Amino acid sequence: MNSRLFNxxxxxxxxxxxxxxxxxxxxDIEILDVLTPYYDVERFGIRIVxxxxxxxxxxxxxxxxxxxxxxxxxxYEATPEPKLVIAVGxxxxxxxxxxxxYATCGGVKNVLPVDIHIPGCPPKPEAIVYGVAQALxxxxxxxxxxxxxxx
Amino acid sequence: MLAQQFISKINLNGKTRLSCANPNTIMVDVPAxxxxxxxxxxxxxxxxRFISSAGADKRDIAGSxxxxxxxxxxxxxxxxxxxxxxxxxxxxxxxxxxFIPGANWAEREVRDLIGVTPTDHPDPRRLVLPDDWPEGVYxxxxxxxxxxxxxxxxxGRWKMRTPPPDSSVLPIGPFFPTLEEPVFINLFVxxxxxxxxxxxxxxxxxxxxKMADAELTYQQAIYLAERIxxxxxxxxxxxxxQAVEEAxxxxxxxxxxxLRSFYLELERVHSHLLWIGLACHFIGFDTLxxxxxxxxxxxxxxxxxxxxxxxxxxxxxxxxxxxxxPQDGPERIHPVIDRIEKELLAVVDAIQGDGSLRQRLxxxxxxxxxYARAYCVVGPTARGSGVDIDARRDHPYAAYADLDxxxxxxxxxxxxxxxxxxxREVLESIKxxxxxxxxxxxxxxxxxxxxxxxxxxxxxxxxxxxxEANHYLLTGPVQRAYRWRVRAPSYNNLQGIPAMxxxxxxxxxxxxxxxxxxxxxxxxxxxxxxxxxxxxRVYRQAELTEMFIASRSHERRSQAKKG
Amino acid sequence: MFKHTISELKEALVCLQAGQVxxxxxxxxxxxxxxxRGKPVVDFERCIGCGACAKVCPPRLIQLTDAxxxxxxxxxxxxxxxxxxxRDVCPAQAVQMSPLFETATPQIEDINISIRLKLLTCRExxxxxATQRMAKRVENALHEAGxxxxxxxxxxxxxxxxxxxxxxxxxxxVTR
Numbered sequence: 001m002n003s004r005l006f007n008x009x010x011x012x013x014x015x016x017x018x019x020x021x022x023x024x025x026x027x028d029i030e031i032l033d034v035l036t037p038y039y040d041v042e043r044f045g046i047r048i049v050x051x052x053x054x055x056x057x058x059x060x061x062x063x064x065x066x067x068x069x070x071x072x073x074x075x076y077e078a079t080p081e082p083k084l085v086i087a088v089g090x091x092x093x094x095x096x097x098x099x100x101x102y103a104t105c106g107g108v109k110n111v112l113p114v115d116i117h118i119p120g121c122p123p124k125p126e127a128i129v130y131g132v133a134q135a136l137x138x139x140x141x142x143x144x145x146x147x148x149x150x151x
Numbered sequence: 152m153l154a155q156q157f158i159s160k161i162n163l164n165g166k167t168r169l170s171c172a173n174p175n176t177i178m179v180d181v182p183a184x185x186x187x188x189x190x191x192x193x194x195x196x197x198x199x200r201f202i203s204s205a206g207a208d209k210r211d212i213a214g215s216x217x218x219x220x221x222x223x224x225x226x227x228x229x230x231x232x233x234x235x236x237x238x239x240x241x242x243x244x245x246x247x248x249x250f251i252p253g254a255n256w257a258e259r260e261v262r263d264l265i266g267v268t269p270t271d272h273p274d275p276r277r278l279v280l281p282d283d284w285p286e287g288v289y290x291x292x293x294x295x296x297x298x299x300x301x302x303x304x305x306x307g308r309w310k311m312r313t314p315p316p317d318s319s320v321l322p323i324g325p326f327f328p329t330l331e332e333p334v335f336i337n338l339f340v341x342x343x344x345x346x347x348x349x350x351x352x353x354x355x356x357x358x359x360x361k362m363a364d365a366e367l368t369y370q371q372a373i374y375l376a377e378r379i380x381x382x383x384x385x386x387x388x389x390x391x392x393q394a395v396e397e398a399x400x401x402x403x404x405x406x407x408x409x410l411r412s413f414y415l416e417l418e419r420v421h422s423h424l425l426w427i428g429l430a431c432h433f434i435g436f437d438t439l440x441x442x443x444x445x446x447x448x449x450x451x452x453x454x455x456x457x458x459x460x461x462x463x464x465x466x467x468x469x470x471x472x473x474x475x476x477p478q479d480g481p482e483r484i485h486p487v488i489d490r491i492e493k494e495l496l497a498v499v500d501a502i503q504g505d506g507s508l509r510q511r512l513x514x515x516x517x518x519x520x521x522y523a524r525a526y527c528v529v530g531p532t533a534r535g536s537g538v539d540i541d542a543r544r545d546h547p548y549a550a551y552a553d554l555d556x557x558x559x560x561x562x563x564x565x566x567x568x569x570x571x572x573x574x575r576e577v578l579e580s581i582k583x584x585x586x587x588x589x590x591x592x593x594x595x596x597x598x599x600x601x602x603x604x605x606x607x608x609x610x611x612x613x614x615x616x617x618x619e620a621n622h623y624l625l626t627g628p629v630q631r632a633y634r635w636r637v638r639a640p641s642y643n644n645l646q647g648i649p650a651m652x653x654x655x656x657x658x659x660x661x662x663x664x665x666x667x668x669x670x671x672x673x674x675x676x677x678x679x680x681x682x683x684x685x686x687x688r689v690y691r692q693a694e695l696t697e698m699f700i701a702s703r704s705h706e707r708r709s710q711a712k713k714g
Numbered sequence: 715m716f717k718h719t720i721s722e723l724k725e726a727l728v729c730l731q732a733g734q735v736x737x738x739x740x741x742x743x744x745x746x747x748x749x750x751r752g753k754p755v756v757d758f759e760r761c762i763g764c765g766a767c768a769k770v771c772p773p774r775l776i777q778l779t780d781a782x783x784x785x786x787x788x789x790x791x792x793x794x795x796x797x798x799x800x801r802d803v804c805p806a807q808a809v810q811m812s813p814l815f816e817t818a819t820p821q822i823e824d825i826n827i828s829i830r831l832k833l834l835t836c837r838e839x840x841x842x843x844a845t846q847r848m849a850k851r852v853e854n855a856l857h858e859a860g861x862x863x864x865x866x867x868x869x870x871x872x873x874x875x876x877x878x879x880x881x882x883x884x885x886x887x888v889t890r
Contacts, residue, residue, distance in 0.1 A: 019333075020326075024379060024380055029425065033448075033451075036445060037444070038448045038735055043736070052326075065355055068355075071326060090794055094775075095793050097375055097378060098362060099793050102358050103290075115820060119792060119817050119822070119825060121378070122381070130740055131818030141818070145823055145824050146756075367772065370799075373772075378795065438725060456748065473802075497724075498725075504718055504724075505718060
């Protein structure tokens with residue numbers, strides 16, 4: 001995706017469509033929590049929309065169960081460009097505790113191209129706000145892979 | 152009464168054999184041909200309540216499949232399991248759904264996962280497995296590896312029931328604008344009235360039970376249980392631990408029992424406050440949604456302080472609890488619960504006279520007492536319809552036998568009644584938390600646990616915010632469960648939806664379904680397909696609300712004309 | 715109607731009394747509670763590569779791989795459930811649950827940890843026994859308990875048997 005076009009489109013507030021792809025609901029509740037008075041993400045112009053057609057970003061939770069996979073793909077295709085995919089929670093970012101179960105696809109990255117991963121089980125509302133802010137370039141990434149080799 | 156004493160009272164003839172699995176559970180070995188008669192006996196003579204079915208593949212050890220039907224004998228504080236052996240060459244079992252409608256899904260799930268088909272079942276369609284799952288592959292059979300991915304069956308499609316004549320089909324889902332899980336409901340409507348519905352759920356089938364009996368140890372499965380549901384984490388993890396403890400005969404230290412009650416009530420408060428907010432969100436009353444969640448938030452911070460996480464407390468352990476509350480826990484707990492109580496009472500006082508709220512909730516989504524019993528619903532859904540059941544009192548666990556609390560029952564059966572039950576339960580939970588903090592004894596919080604003996608049965612119920620969660624467990628020979636069956640409360644409650652929505656307006660569907668507090672609810676945006684012309688009309692929430700108000704004023708005008 | 719108006723006024727009062735509660739996050743930090751279980755971190759100097767964490771991890775994200783004289787302990791934290799079992803079981807207190815929750819990243823591999831520790835091989839047959847740090851730990855424990863015979867820590871079990879070094883008689887000899 002063209003980076004300059006991307007940055008220009010997302011200069012202002014983004015509208016988000018929340019899709020539960022087989023999650024337990026923990027992450028979904030924390031996402032909803034982000035709208036409530038203490039966190040109030042609508043301050044930044046971010047709001048939840050009720051159709052993927054209006055969405056700038058898809059907030060996907062859950063490991064993507066086998067049953068939901070096809071519908072998730074259709075949802076992704078229904079979302080117009082430019083779009084972001086934000087995977088929220090350990091199930092979405094890595095498949096969670098059932099990453100290798102017969103009934104799941106092991107995480108959103110195995111089904112859709114993910115722009116930002118927000119780990120957590122469930123991630124705190126602050127972590128979700130941080131992740132969305134990071135997707136908009138407002139805050140820096142804080143994690144880096146660590147390697148150590150004994151001398 | 153202990154199971155052993157109870158057995159002497161039972162009068163069952165034929166080839167049925169009785170035994171005690173543990174002090175709370177009676178095993179009834181029933182041959183398939185006597186199953187229906189025995190189930191009727193349990194239902195009618197012993198006043199049993201159907202809870203769940205668990206199928207198991209015991210071909211390697213006993214040469215047969217096994218189907219267990221779990222019943223609750225609430226008045227006697229016991230569980231009764233009807234255990235039937237099934238020949239692998241002819242995997243069928245007589246269905247009990249014709250006279251216990253609440254067993255509908257449980258039997259279909261046994262067929263999906265083990266391959267034992269209930270004969271004469273009114274709706275033998277696939278229930279839990281994905282649509283593209285190949286026929287003849289049964290995940291819970293021992294010869295299926297938990298991480299296999301069989302090739303998709305591209306012809307697999309869910310078939311909707313035939314709608315009643317002259318009705319349109321209103322498809323809802325699987326993706327909804329308002330929160331919660333993917334689920335596919337087809338409402339059959341005539342004009343504004345719902346005349347039936349068809350449901351395709353289980354979009355979150357993740358293969359949990361298979362993982363616990365094929366890959367994870369007893370300890371790892373606790374964390375699996377905690378993530379079954381996004382709110383009832385402690386409920387399922389404690390219920391699982393209790394089932395293992397029942398099976399293995401492990402005694403829990405007293406302080407651990409009190410701590411379990413404490414954490415469970417903590418969950419109930421935040422869950423009900425969450426629901427109050429969501430219910431208002433469904434009917435468009437966002438002010439109260441925001442206020443309810445504002446009142447709830449300090450409770451989440453408290454949970455984070457006491458347990459290390461807002462939702463996944465991670466405190467259940469086999470033998471007790473993993474972590475005690477911090478020394479200064481009570482200092483932080485009391486101000487928070489006092490404040491929640493005060494604010495909740497202010498809100499309840501404020502909404503008592505709210506005309507629009509009463510219009511939306513009173514008289515809508517009525518589930519009669521008869522239907523509530525027939526579909527074996529549990530929790531506030533049942534208590535709102537006058538069914539007096541509560542696992543904390545009927546099958547005491549944790550410290551509830553020593554605690555003083557009221558079981559909140561309402562008679563209305565409508566959305567208002569269920570709302571009132573939940574509000575009262577928050578206030579009761581706060582009382583319980585205060586009692587626990589006073590009465591909790593000092594001492595160890597976890598018993599030493601050796602190896603868990605194999606081939607033992609444990610059945611345990613915990614009263615989740617949504618109702619009774621029940622786990623059936625059979626221990627295995629390699630330090631993991633051999634079969635673990637989780638029956639969440641919404642499993643039974645969701646089966647009551649058709650009865651609840653029959654004759655209701657479309658606009659009342661979201662709040663009626665939401666009043667079950669299931670792990671999903673309805674949409675705000677729906678497409679209506681006219682079956683004959685193929686025309687599609689789309690309603691937005693604002694339009695639905697207007698339609699509702701218009702229909703209510705129309706009703707009031709026609710009432711006025713009549714009267 | 716009047717009742718309804720009173721009700722609405724009371725609802726408004728609830729909102730007004732609550733006032734503005736919005737936190738200034740992310741413009742100002744809002745740290746987690748003291749006991750919060752955030753991203754696991756490993757003290758690389760303490761880790762001995764025993765694999766206890768790998769045995770208890772529910773999403774099984776900790777893998778031990780022995781190759782080229784090193785044992786790699788790798789944490790694929792993308793699927794971490796933040797249960798704290800690894801921390802609870804670590805005999806060297808190497809794993810801690812940090813308070814970090816701002817872990818969002820475009821590449822999920824950014825939160826992974828990989829630790830390579832030197833392996834100890836049997837002085838007789840060359841088989842891998844364990845990591846050198848584990849052997850050191852055993853040696854230290856033996857010294858602390860008053861046993862001076864620690865020279866056979868670098869023998870594998872089969873070689874010990876072959877040399878008669880863990881027969882009941884020998885054990886009695888060294889523990890006298």
